[in-house]
Structures are given as structure tokens and as C-alpha cells.
Amino acid sequence: MVLEVKNITKSFGGITALKNISFSIQQGEIYGLIGPNGAGKTTMFNCITNLVEPTSGEIFFNGEKITGLKPYKITEKGICRTYQNIRLFPKLTALQNVMVGGHSRVNSGVFRSVLRVKSQKKEEQRLKEKAEELLALVGLEQWKDQFAENLAYGQQRRLEIARALASNPTLLLLDEPAAGMNETETESLFELIKTIQSMGVTVLIIEHDMSLVMRLCDRITVLNFGEKLAEGKPEEIQNNEAVIEAYLGKEEEESIA
Ligand SMILES: Nc1ncnc2c1ncn2[C@@H]1O[C@H](COP(=O)(O)OP(=O)(O)OP(=O)(O)O)[C@@H](O)[C@H]1O
Numbered sequence: 001m002v003l004e005v006k007n008i009t010k011s012f013g014g015i016t017a018l019k020n021i022s023f024s025i026q027q028g029e030i031y032g033l034i035g036p037n038g039a040g041k042t043t044m045f046n047c048i049t050n051l052v053e054p055t056s057g058e059i060f061f062n063g064e065k066i067t068g069l070k071p072y073k074i075t076e077k078g079i080c081r082t083y084q085n086i087r088l089f090p091k092l093t094a095l096q097n098v099m100v101g102g103h104s105r106v107n108s109g110v111f112r113s114v115l116r117v118k119s120q121k122k123e124e125q126r127l128k129e130k131a132e133e134l135l136a137l138v139g140l141e142q143w144k145d146q147f148a149e150n151l152a153y154g155q156q157r158r159l160e161i162a163r164a165l166a167s168n169p170t171l172l173l174l175d176e177p178a179a180g181m182n183e184t185e186t187e188s189l190f191e192l193i194k195t196i197q198s199m200g201v202t203v204l205i206i207e208h209d210m211s212l213v214m215r216l217c218d219r220i221t222v223l224n225f226g227e228k229l230a231e232g233k234p235e236e237i238q239n240n241e242a243v244i245e246a247y248l249g250k251e252e253e254e255s256i257a
Contacts, residue, residue: 001060002027002171002202003048008057010043017043019226020057025171030193030203032213035223036247041206042084044223045173049074049081061171080169082160084176090149094140094159097148098131101166134162138192154185158192165196172196174205178212186212214238222247
């Protein structure tokens with residue numbers, strides 16, 4: 001198992017955002033986390049990356065307990081994420097944004113070296129090449145010198161993914177990557193996530209676009225008011241009565257209305 005979430009509960013004062021949630025993700029899977037607004041999905045990402053500390057429960061990454069580790073340590077171990085609200089550096093170029101992502105995992109070893117300046121320069125060059133490769137991967141190579149703030153919304157979302165990949169994660173957490181994207185952008189996002197999977201990266205994705213989730217994910221957990229409502233393959237989730245009632249059915253009604 002790449003990731004094992006065991007009995008995670010998270011309370012914020014009177015609100016219990018997650019109630020005793022468990023699930024496991026296998027190497028190479030694309031795993032979906034879905035549920036209505038406020039179900040606890042982002043809180044789960046925050047618990048995995050320890051931006052918020054779980055009230056109880058444990059999380060294991062490649063068999064090692066990561067609960068309680070500092071967020072940067074968790075990144076170093078190979079978990080990276082994007083955010084629901086884009087968090088790029090608007091006044092840095094696309095290339096610089098990706099290079100910043102790469103720094104988080106090279107700082108310790110290389111910069112402590114005795115041959116500091118020389119190795120720093122080499123490292124900078126290596127980061128730049130890697131960043132260019134990643135920009136090509138997400139289809140932004142011709143935009144590399146543009147400020148992030150000048151990129152279209154869908155491009156910014158892809159840039160966030162490139163930045164997250166810069167630290168060589170083995171587990172990538174994507175928080176609503178298709179939000180605000182049109183159909184064409186969503187389709188190229190689908191292809192991109194499939195490519196990332198084929199590179200050997202395991203993916204955990206929060207997404208409201210059901211058509212994307214159902215085509216993309218190998219397995220899915222459904223959260224509702226902090227509780228786990230169901231877990232299974234896309235077809236199992238689509239046919240699950242409780243899920244239809246709590247979530248998919250409601251969406252259908254909304255789309256009919
Ligand atoms: N830092 C916090 N302090 C207090 N309450 C919080 C905090 N973070 C989340 N919550 C609450 O926890 C619950 C779950 O929120 P969360 O953002 O995890 O849901 P979500 O499933 O990601 O929703 P959405 O789809 O709208 O992003 C909500 O009731 C939210 O208000």
C-alpha cells in the first residue's frame with residue numbers, strides 16, 4: 001500500500017469534519033475522493049499533508065507512519081499536492097514557479113555541501129532543465145517566461161501540477177484540478193493525469209466533475225458530512241443507493257431543475 005488512512009477523525013471545535021475515516025491506496029492507482037460541499041475532502045488532504053493535525057487516527061505512507069511529521073518532511077518523503085484555490089507566485093514566471101517547487105526537496109543535501117557555490121549552480125541548472133521538461137509535460141513550454149498571473153485559468157491549474165511534480169512525488173494529491181475548466185481543458189487534464197499515472201505516480205484526486213472522476217479513477221471513496229458513505233470502483237459507486245441519494249441524485253435533480 002502506498003497510503004493507508006486509518007481511523008482519521010478531525011474536529012474543529014464543535015464541527016467534526018472527518019469521522020473515523022479509513023481507506024488505502026495501492027501503488028499506481030488513481031483514487032478519487034468525492035462528496036458534497038463540506039463533506040471533509042480538503043480536510044482529509046490537510047490531514048495527509050499535516051497542515052491540520054488529526055484529532056485521532058494514523059496515516060501511513062509506504063508503511064511508515066507520517067502522522068505528526070512536519071509538512072515539509074512529508075513533501076520530502078514524496079507526497080505533493082495542489083490546492084483548491086490556486087497558490088502560484090503571480091509575479092514569477094511559469095518556469096520560476098516550477099523551479100520553486102523543485103527546491104523543496106534539494107535544499108538539505110545539496111546546499112549543505114562543502115562545494116556550495118559550484119554545486120548550487122549545477123543544481124540550479126538541473127532544476128531549470130527539470131522544470132522545462134515538466135512545463136512540456138503539462139503543455140506550457142511556450143509560456144515558460146510568462147508571469148503566472150498572465151496565464152489563463154486552465155493553464156494556471158496545469159502549472160500548479162507541474163510545480164507539484166517538481167519535487168518528484170510518488171503520491172500526488174490534486175484538489176479539484178478541473179474546477180473552472182471548460183470541456184477541452186478538462187479533456188487535456190484527463191490525458192495529463194493518465195500520463196502522470198503512467199510515469200508511476202500514484203494519484204489521489206478530489207473532484208466535483210463526475211464524468212471526469214468516473215472515467216479517471218480506479219477506485220473512489222465517497223464522503224458525506226465527514227462520514228464514509230461508500231468505497232468502490234466507479235461503476236459500484238454510480239450504482240450505490242446511498243451515494244445516489246446523498247450526492248449523485250441531488251446533482252441530477254439540480255441539473256434537471
Ligand atoms: N480550519 C477550519 N476551521 C474550522 N472548520 C473547518 C476548517 N476547515 C474545514 N472546516 C469545516 O470542516 C467541514 C469540512 O470542510 P472541507 O473543506 O474539508 O470540505 P470539502 O469536502 O473539501 O468541501 P468543498 O467541496 O466545498 O471544498 C466544513 O464544515 C468546514 O467548514
